[in-house]
Amino acid sequence: MRVKPSTKVSLKDYDPNDTGPFRSADEAEAPLRDLREEMGKLQNILYADNRWAILVILQGLDAAGKDGTIRHVMSGLSPLGVNVVSFKVPSDEEKAHDYLWRIHKATPSRGHFAIFNRSHYEDVLVVRVHELVPRKVWKHRFRQINEFERTLEENHTVLLKFFLHISKDEQKARLQERLSDPTRYWKFSVADVEERRHWSAYRQAYEDVLTKCSTKAAPWHVVPANHKWYRNFVVAQTIVETLRDLKLRYPEPKEDLSKITVE
Ligand code: AMP
Ligand code: MG
Numbered sequence: 527m528r529v530k531p532s533t534k535v536s537l538k539d540y541d542p543n544d545t546g547p548f549r550s551a552d553e554a555e556a557p558l559r560d561l562r563e564e565m566g567k568l569q570n571i572l573y574a575d576n577r578w579a580i581l582v583i584l585q586g587l588d589a590a591g592k593d594g595t596i597r598h599v600m601s602g603l604s605p606l607g608v609n610v611v612s613f614k615v616p617s618d619e620e621k622a623h624d625y626l627w628r629i630h631k632a633t634p635s636r637g638h639f640a641i642f643n644r645s646h647y648e649d650v651l652v653v654r655v656h657e658l659v660p661r662k663v664w665k666h667r668f669r670q671i672n673e674f675e676r677t678l679e680e681n682h683t684v685l686l687k688f689f690l691h692i693s694k695d696e697q698k699a700r701l702q703e704r705l706s707d708p709t710r711y712w713k714f715s716v717a718d719v720e721e722r723r724h725w726s727a728y729r730q731a732y733e734d735v736l737t738k739c740s741t742k743a744a745p746w747h748v749v750p751a752n753h754k755w756y757r758n759f760v761v762a763q764t765i766v767e768t769l770r771d772l773k774l775r776y777p778e779p780k781e782d783l784s785k786i787t788v789e
Contacts, residue, residue: 562602586690
């Protein structure tokens with residue numbers, strides 16, 4: 527699921543229905559629970575260790591499950607050390623700056639997580655599909671984004687980028703669900719139906735993002751997301767494996783604690 531740098535990505539090669547080794551949601555329940563628990567423990571050490579910051583980026587089409595992933599996966603983390611940031615249509619102030627300004631301000635500090643619900647990638651996705659800036663402007667952004675992410679990576683930030691991959695039929699079902707359940711009406715936006723008409727343009731834009739911006743410093747992961755439970759498992763597992771690889775450790779005490787008594 528990790529996209530190797532400089533491979534041409536074609537989304538038809540990735541099955542959004544994939545469920546890996548599992549045959550049912552039930553089978554994945556206990557493993558997900560264990561991963562969440564381990565994530566919480568590793569987060570504690572990450573904080574004490576104070577060397578690394580973790581930046582998780584979630585991208586996907588409407589109803590791909592960005593919010594749900596945050597709810598079900600990141601619930602393993604203590605709110606003390608996590609900042610969730612949702613990037614919407616830029617404000618006037620944000621528009622008056624370069625597109626990375628608001629992003630850089632939201633990046634995590636050492637010991638902390640930041641979870642991005644949408645990100646600077648919108649500036650080569652929605653911006654491209656709707657021609658909000660001309661091609662000659664956005665075409666340079668793939669390189670700019672790679673340079674920006676590399677700078678973060680070289681300065682103690684670990685980047686994890688997830689593309690939540692759903693099929694067109696699954697999106698339809700989820701949007702229809704929002705229309706038929708009063709507790710989900712609020713999630714429905716007429717704009718989502720409009721955006722759906724641009725399905726193939728978005729797909730093309732995403733394929734370019736995955737092809738051009740999966741780097742050693744900041745790899746992309748294509749997550750099969752038609753089954754919510756498998757999506758949660760894949761994201762949780764990738765985060766936990768990344769944290770394990772950091773070889774996190776509690777820092778040595780600065781003085782000899784054996785000589786200290788608490789009266
Ligand atoms: P939601 O994620 O449903 O709350 O919707 C947020 C909306 O903001 C989506 O329609 C995004 O396409 C839009 N958005 C996010 N970033 C940008 C951007 N840089 N330029 C234009 N629209 C954006
Ligand atoms: Mg929406």
